[in-house]
Amino acid sequence: MRRTRGAAAVLAGLLLALLPAAGPAWAHDGKLKMEVAGDGAVGVTVQARHADGHQLETMVRLALTATGADGRSVGPVQLEPTGEGHGFYATGPILAPGKWQVTVRAPAPHTSEVTVEVEARAAQSAPAQVTPVSAAKRDTSPQTTLSSWWRPVALGVLAVLAIVVVVWLTVRRREARENTGNP
Template sequence: MLRTRGAAAALAGLLLALLPAAGPAWAHNGKLKLEVAGDGAAGVTVQARHADGHQLETLVRLTLTATAADGRAVGPAQLEPAREGHGFYATGPILTPGKWRVTVRAPAPHTSQATAEVQARAAQSAPAQVPAVSAAKRGGAPQTTLSSWWRPVVLGGLAVLAIIAVVWLTVRRRKAREDTGKP
């Protein structure tokens, strides 16, 4: 009888220890909430969350299909996880400029689908680099920029502060020894 109670208590303790770890997995079975948007250029971004709003902790293989207003089609293409964190996905440049109807689907067990209108734009190029003109070509003296003089000033200031701190600690210790009468 005592053995049975001990075994039952051990089993109950084990169940209570494992139950909280299994709880979140049970709570999030089902559909996902998918938010589809353009990335400002020719790509698509998706944020996937559980239907109850909790963050998606596992990798889900989302697929994208897109149809342009003139009939052009893209996909199905698999979305890759983005660096922004769990539940964020991005395509990179996949669309050509124009208006697109984008549909993203999640497979079972999270069978979900979301559709959005996305305006794809051509990526902007970086401004043209203007070559630097030397002081000799300008006919003037070389200019001192902020980046060329601040490092020595900061390093000198730090060195002065370090010297002050060492002197202050030395004087303080010497005074403490004199007050206690120790050599």
């Protein structure tokens, strides 16, 4: 009986010690931190991260609206992720030269909103032509990184290991009782 209680206490201690470490992997349902800026021409770029500074691991649907100094408006426009990494978004050329109030919103569960002033300028030279990627070739599956999946897996392995140890101790104790003839 002592060993079973001791094993249960060790299991409980391990789980209590490791659960806070796994918390950040699941704690990204809050607001986003978004840095919005002009792209040096007539577009807008956005870098979005979780409020705690961790990078986005899945795509978030950001929407942009803009109002010019002369009353012109653009949007709402859904931003597409760029190839620069997780959390980077760009509009391409959507603004006319001049000053703009740009607002970027993120939907639930990452409900966030940022408004900044952007000065759009006419491009100095034509941008290089980029061949569009067909929808069939575009990978829209969420990218997972080592840091985002190892903690839940490690917790699962530890839980299974703890269950195996408790069952093994129980069976061993039962066999010992049967061998000694004690009830």
